[in-house]
Amino acid sequence: MNKHAQASLEYLIIYGWVLAIVTIIVSTMVLLFGATAEPVSFNVSDPAKFTIKGTSIFSGSVQIKLQNITGGKILITSLESSGYENCSLDQQIPSEDGISIGQGSEFLILCSVSEGGQKTVTFNYLDAFGLEHTLTIRTSPGLVVTEPVGETICNDGLDNDGDSLIDCADTADCLDGTSCGAGSLACYAGVCSQVHILTPPSGGPGVISESGIYLLTQDISNIHEGYQITANNVTLDCLGHSLAGKGHNSGIKLATVYSNVKVKNCNIHSFVNGIYLSYSSDVELIGNNTYNNSDNGIWFYRSAHNTVTNNHANANGNGMVFFQASNNVLTGNEINNNALNGVVSEYSDPIMVNNTVCGNAEKDIICAGSGFGSGNSATNVLGCSAEIWSDNCP
Ligand SMILES: [Ca+2]
Ligand SMILES: [Ca+2]
Ligand SMILES: [Ca+2]
Numbered sequence: 001m002n003k004h005a006q007a008s009l010e011y012l013i014i015y016g017w018v019l020a021i022v023t024i025i026v027s028t029m030v031l032l033f034g035a036t037a038e039p040v041s042f043n044v045s046d047p048a049k050f051t052i053k054g055t056s057i058f059s060g061s062v063q064i065k066l067q068n069i070t071g072g073k074i075l076i077t078s079l080e081s082s083g084y085e086n087c088s089l090d091q092q093i094p095s096e097d098g099i100s101i102g103q104g105s106e107f108l109i110l111c112s113v114s115e116g117g118q119k120t121v122t123f124n125y126l127d128a129f130g131l132e133h134t135l136t137i138r139t140s141p142g143l144v145v146t147e148p149v150g151e152t153i154c155n156d157g158l159d160n161d162g163d164s165l166i167d168c169a170d171t172a173d174c175l176d177g178t179s180c181g182a183g184s185l186a187c188y189a190g191v192c193s194q195v196h197i198l199t200p201p202s203g204g205p206g207v208i209s210e211s212g213i214y215l216l217t218q219d220i221s222n223i224h225e226g227y228q229i230t231a232n233n234v235t236l237d238c239l240g241h242s243l244a245g246k247g248h249n250s251g252i253k254l255a256t257v258y259s260n261v262k263v264k265n266c267n268i269h270s271f272v273n274g275i276y277l278s279y280s281s282d283v284e285l286i287g288n289n290t291y292n293n294s295d296n297g298i299w300f301y302r303s304a305h306n307t308v309t310n311n312h313a314n315a316n317g318n319g320m321v322f323f324q325a326s327n328n329v330l331t332g333n334e335i336n337n338n339a340l341n342g343v344v345s346e347y348s349d350p351i352m353v354n355n356t357v358c359g360n361a362e363k364d365i366i367c368a369g370s371g372f373g374s375g376n377s378a379t380n381v382l383g384c385s386a387e388i389w390s391d392n393c394p
């Protein structure tokens with residue numbers, strides 16, 4: 001053995017041990033910390049051709065949403081898996097030869113799973129030129145089957161908790177106003193919609209002068225004036241939040257609107273008028289609560305053909321006042337305990353069905369003519385015919 005070779009051997013003997021020990025320490029640390037901290041990931045074997053748009057794991061079920069970016073239509077001819085109990089493709093129309101998926105289309109692979117560990121699913125497909133390929137989607141080793149925790153992501157196109165309601169349609173988890181995509185998209189009434197989130201008014205009313213969906217996502221207090229709607233085709237939904245004034249103006253004013261305006265779920269207090277309609281029609285007031293407004297809960301001034309459903313107008317000056325306002329339909333409202341009157345009609349009566357108008361200090365209902373409607377509870381009325389009311393206040 002020459003001198004050089006002997007030196008190399010000594011080097012290996014001395015430093016080889018050090019190298020081995022370092023390797024063992026590093027491996028142990030990866031096992032102890034690295035591997036367990038790593039979240040489960042899904043990888044496709046050809047990311048240039050398929051994008052993973054979302055994944056979901058909950059008890060007994062794995063969903064993988066893919067997008068075809070091959071550049072053309074594909075035909076999936078077979079599907080195999082390892083580690084899953086069974087896998088299927090969802091939401092695609094099968095043909096004799098396979099399942100056809102267009103360029104840019106998204107599709108779901110659904111698998112059952114009962115144990116942890118690494119899983120793979122593989123499918124064969126023909127590309128737009130008829131050439132055969134194979135795609136494999138593999139999990140990282142630590143796939144753990146979890147319990148459902150609700151619709152955790154409202155824009156992934158997946159049912160994250162297995163209740164068969166997806167994204168915004170799962171209104172129990174993706175609440176109205178929850179972001180469901182880029183820009184100003186948010187869940188509203190089960191649909192991912194373009195919405196405007198209202199900011200507090202300052203230095204005058206918050207003016208809504210363009211059509212659209214407006215959501216109040218916070219309580220607003222101590223304002224001089226609330227919102228004023230001057231456009232048609234507007235939905236203003238307070239989502240149960242409150243608008244609180246300091247004794248002036250109106251909470252919500254509708255000024256000269258005449259088509260498809262809705263005001264919903266607003267708690268409005270401490271203004272002169274809670275809601276004030278001026279020269280407006282085709283307005284729907286649904287589920288609002290007006291109280292502690294000094295003049296009126298809701299004031300209809302020269303405003304006809306509106307509907308007022310399931311609102312509360314309690315403990316205001318008057319509950320609802322109709323001044324030269326015909327053909328308004330009141331259904332299922334509670335108009336109680338106001339400091340003056342419940343419902344006051346001047347010049348023409350609204351159509352009242354199944355409202356509770358009780359405990360108001362002066363009159364519960366003052367009719368201009370003899371009134372319209374049926375099934376209303378009241379005790380103390382003026383001018384109204386016996387058909388529209390019964391003395392059965394609780
Ligand atoms: Ca749910
Ligand atoms: Ca769901
Ligand atoms: Ca989802």
